[in-house]
Amino acid sequence: MLRVGLLGAGRIGQVHAVNIAGHALSELVAVSDFHAPAAKSLAAQYGADVKSSEEILADPSIDAVLIATPTDTHSDLIEAAVAAGKGVLCEKPVDLSLARAKACLAATDGATKPIMIGFNRRFDPNFSALQRAAAQGEIGKAELLSVTSFDPAPPPVDYVKVSGGLFRDMMIHDFDMANFLMRDTPISISAVGSAIIDPAIGAAGDVDTAVVTMTYGDGRIAVIKNSRRAAYGYDQRVELLGSEGLLAADNMLENTVSKSTKAGVTGAKPEHFFLERYQKAYVAEWQAFIDAMLNGAPVPVSLEDGVMALAMAEAATRSASVGRTVLLSEIV
Amino acid sequence: MLRVGLLGAGRIGQVHAVNIAGHALSELVAVSDFHAPAAKSLAAQYGADVKSSEEILADPSIDAVLIATPTDTHSDLIEAAVAAGKGVLCEKPVDLSLARAKACLAATDGATKPIMIGFNRRFDPNFSALQRAAAQGEIGKAELLSVTSFDPAPPPVDYVKVSGGLFRDMMIHDFDMANFLMRDTPISISAVGSAIIDPAIGAAGDVDTAVVTMTYGDGRIAVIKNSRRAAYGYDQRVELLGSEGLLAADNMLENTVSKSTKAGVTGAKPEHFFLERYQKAYVAEWQAFIDAMLNGAPVPVSLEDGVMALAMAEAATRSASVGRTVLLSEIV
Amino acid sequence: MLRVGLLGAGRIGQVHAVNIAGHALSELVAVSDFHAPAAKSLAAQYGADVKSSEEILADPSIDAVLIATPTDTHSDLIEAAVAAGKGVLCEKPVDLSLARAKACLAATDGATKPIMIGFNRRFDPNFSALQRAAAQGEIGKAELLSVTSFDPAPPPVDYVKVSGGLFRDMMIHDFDMANFLMRDTPISISAVGSAIIDPAIGAAGDVDTAVVTMTYGDGRIAVIKNSRRAAYGYDQRVELLGSEGLLAADNMLENTVSKSTKAGVTGAKPEHFFLERYQKAYVAEWQAFIDAMLNGAPVPVSLEDGVMALAMAEAATRSASVGRTVLLSEIV
Amino acid sequence: MLRVGLLGAGRIGQVHAVNIAGHALSELVAVSDFHAPAAKSLAAQYGADVKSSEEILADPSIDAVLIATPTDTHSDLIEAAVAAGKGVLCEKPVDLSLARAKACLAATDGATKPIMIGFNRRFDPNFSALQRAAAQGEIGKAELLSVTSFDPAPPPVDYVKVSGGLFRDMMIHDFDMANFLMRDTPISISAVGSAIIDPAIGAAGDVDTAVVTMTYGDGRIAVIKNSRRAAYGYDQRVELLGSEGLLAADNMLENTVSKSTKAGVTGAKPEHFFLERYQKAYVAEWQAFIDAMLNGAPVPVSLEDGVMALAMAEAATRSASVGRTVLLSEIV
Incomplete structure (x- = not known):
């Protein structure tokens, strides 16, 4: 115990x-x-x-x-x-x-x-199934990763001010997801961002909408899209194109009911936010920690992983600020 | 030519x-x-x-x-x-x-x-793909067929009066579909029907909503659902359960666009009616007739097929009327 | 407490x-x-x-x-x-x-x-959302209900022998679902069944595949399809056609990952069986009992409901056996 | 005539x-x-x-x-x-x-x-429906566009050598799509590309996998992903995030049949290539030209549009080559 x-x-x-x-x-x-x-x-x-x-x-x-x-x-x-x-x-x-x-x-x-960092999304049943399928070569060699990660609504500006900015606060999850799925770290990072949802976020020196493109030593490419607002809920999707196909993890929906009327066919929205969407991920994350503590299993997300995601956020922040591609080697 | x-x-x-x-x-x-x-x-x-x-x-x-x-x-x-x-x-x-x-x-x-009867739905790319997959044993031995066939709106009562009734006029397509997919004719037919959409249809002695269950000599079962009204369009679906899986042909939609908002995720409706939904089927039907006429290919839907579907409609009409299962052998 | x-x-x-x-x-x-x-x-x-x-x-x-x-x-x-x-x-x-x-x-x-019967499916988030939508008139007046309920694999014949038969043991859930969604009991029940999956089930006097059609006093119709075997998992779906549209509750899938390759686009199977599929339903069922016990809330599934579903199973068993439609009034 | x-x-x-x-x-x-x-x-x-x-x-x-x-x-x-x-x-x-x-x-x-340029994708029923919905404000103000455009297989290297490169030959369609959907041209373009599918393409000085990020004067962002190879067919999708929701146009599939077995649920692949996918688009494109010629309707894709897409391709080519963001004003 x-x-x-x-x-x-x-x-x-x-x-x-x-x-x-x-x-x-x-x-x-x-x-x-x-x-x-x-x-x-x-x-x-x-x-x-x-x-x-x-x-x-x-x-x-x-x-x-x-x-x-x-x-x-x-x-x-x-x-x-x-x-x-x-x-x-x-x-x-x-x-x-x-x-x-x-x-x-x-x-x-x-x-x-064990020291483990709580990147809960690695434990999501969907993303972990996708990662296993990719690691087992089900789509051949991975070539192009695309991560879509939108929050339902922007946080208060007071939170934004102390958050470290979108890249360190929000996209850091997606940087870790890229590391998890690509099983390598990128060599270059190029970021654009915009405060298009809430001008107050821009006034606080941050962005609320951003796209980051990353390249890897072997020519692979990854792209991450973040928005602080998706009116329909928490949009969390991943696509990985490989030499033999595509793996895609779609949103989890609130239910499976559809309604077909004159107005079209309407289905449920994505699970609203991280508490609902990642409920099973938090359970699995805790299980992994238990396994590491009690059974000596390897730590699935190490402190090094946490530091690396932060370095990528730092590179993206700099790229968005100076308007050029930043090498990760400039940062780490 | x-x-x-x-x-x-x-x-x-x-x-x-x-x-x-x-x-x-x-x-x-x-x-x-x-x-x-x-x-x-x-x-x-x-x-x-x-x-x-x-x-x-x-x-x-x-x-x-x-x-x-x-x-x-x-x-x-x-x-x-x-x-x-x-x-x-x-x-x-x-x-x-x-x-x-x-x-x-x-x-x-x-x-x-060649004499060929125009059961166009056999030539629908979706239903014909399903039929081929079933015939090739992709789901093992077929066991339970389910046909959903709803029109967008009921016809005028004047049409209903001369139509021969829902079973001969509308469900006859689905009887032929069952013969096409099950590659046999049933031994018993049991029907219920109701004039729940338009009382005038009932007053004309017909039904507008009906379910028919059929059994086959080897124990297989088929069920057909008909409605004269689907507010969302022309609903044409088939499901075939076999010993190793399920084949399902879903509706064709007007387009692939979805809209996700606070109200949910809304997609397009099914193609509105038979002209749109079965456009490709009519082309393929004509090609099949050309092949029979010019190349001596076998007629894919024979006059016998047309007579058999009519006999099944006759049995269903009688079953719905007298409230008991009717053997096809009583009719043919 | x-x-x-x-x-x-x-x-x-x-x-x-x-x-x-x-x-x-x-x-x-x-x-x-x-x-x-x-x-x-x-x-x-x-x-x-x-x-x-x-x-x-x-x-x-x-x-x-x-x-x-x-x-x-x-x-x-x-x-x-x-x-x-x-x-x-x-x-x-x-x-x-x-x-x-x-x-x-x-x-x-x-x-x-409170005396409450454990028809857990009423508490499934999908079916209860569908029921609420129907009760709120979102598709107008209900007309035609279709329940698909397939188990992943047939039980041992020893279980079948003491189970009371498919209608009392398995379809009883679907009878209650019909009562839940149609908010009325049928007047007539017509059943066909077949032992097509496992002849030993037939030798034991039971069926493993069955279809039941029910009619209501106001002309509505319901159809239930049961199979003891679905190679792809636990298939639990409901469709309700109304005057203004269709409500459909689809299966819950094991995950949201799809794989697109030369072979097609492959997604996850339905949750394997009732423990997985109805996990949330059991939680909600217990919550409802707590509410009834501690807060005096009405019992959502009464002993009467349990008796009624049993009567419908009895009628279906008789109909399948004698080959004619059975009035529920003959049974109750 | x-x-x-x-x-x-x-x-x-x-x-x-x-x-x-x-x-x-x-x-x-x-x-x-x-x-x-x-x-x-x-x-x-x-x-x-x-x-x-x-x-x-x-x-x-x-x-x-x-x-x-x-x-x-x-x-x-x-x-x-x-x-x-x-x-x-x-x-x-x-x-x-x-x-x-x-x-x-x-x-x-x-x-x-009339002089009209054949950007056929504007006439695709899916993309044009999406464009209309966006233009009518159905998702509020557009903020983030994402275009996915993968060919089924790379062209011969001999073609690549005279093609002008991926950005001018292939992505030019997507630049025009961005102009069509965003109803404005970007101010900056940042591109990365890689010859990861076929080294011979790299030896010919071109790339086969690329991502372009574009920013607009009002803060909007667009991202385009191209790959010369998708083992599963022609992948043509668009997503547009707005202040009130998301519009997405998904692939058109070869048929609507799904097969559920132990191995999962398998559906059809996307239409294989442009002849199949854009068949209706070519018909609609010709109709638009007829309307312009015979009825004086405005030309929906002008020569200016063609020149602008080429300028964007030029900017992307330069960006990928020199490794920095390129302003469109440097090019035009």
């Missing part, structure tokens, strides 16, 4: 709490949050204790921590947890500063317990 | 005229219609002569006739055309009277030129 | 145990099974006690029982549970004997706690 | 010949081709005369010419046809040299008869 402390009782912490408590091999024993009522409420729901982060890390009976705190605390908490000998599952991104993230990677070199 | 006379210049005659005139190996040389202006207008469009049916049948330069006249003239015209040594493609049904149709079959026994 | 005893620790009992234990407002406190190790293992998993059915019914601290025992014990246990003042959620069917089921209904008249 | 001369009797000339001859308001009177047997054969099929291009242009009884000759003759023939007072429908591209195309545009300024 894995005894787990949860650092952060916000929205994403709550998602993880369900899975930690619901798994037959793990137990949620403590919850911390700088906002005390949040920790208290979540702890009560699962019969866990309310503690500070420091208390959780100091508790020798706790085997692992799930870090779901604000981004600027991730690196410090990862380092502290490793120093305390605990396994770590940390939400993305590792940090907004690539330098800090790289320092965290260096500081945790030699960690004896 | 096949020289063709067209008997009947109404809606369905016009459909055939395009294909006769447009085929590289056939020529539309004469058109007849009891309504003279219709014949004149259609003949002018294709540079054909206006003649009476008698004149067409008496013209030794004409190789074949396409019979697209009112149903109650079909049997007489088939017999006369055969007597005149002409090939025949006759619209369905052969007759409303099974006895008359059987007499026509007997009278034309020994015909030296 | 609802304290629940589970009677029956077999496959379906285990499905319910997860939901009982996982719900914030219910607790699995005791498990019984005539096969002691099954009860012991399941109880251990959820920290519940192992007890006999009698002990559970006699325990005043237990508020409700979930009956997941063999069918021939259902009626007795329902009556005993009602006598003990407990709420009841009982798996389908109520009984294989319509007389016994009706006696149970009479005996429990005046029960003060 | 429009009397038409066809210049060029190759594959694409044959496509047009069918439509010219089949239209009630046009007549194919003469065919020219530098390869005499090709002209002879095609002319014989439609009862047209074989003539030289010069003879066709000099024939006062001919109203219009369709130019389907090799690209390097287009500009000269357009100019000569305009000088001869004939209407012109010319295949794409106008020229491989932007300078020559611009000179052609200047030289034909003041032409009194």
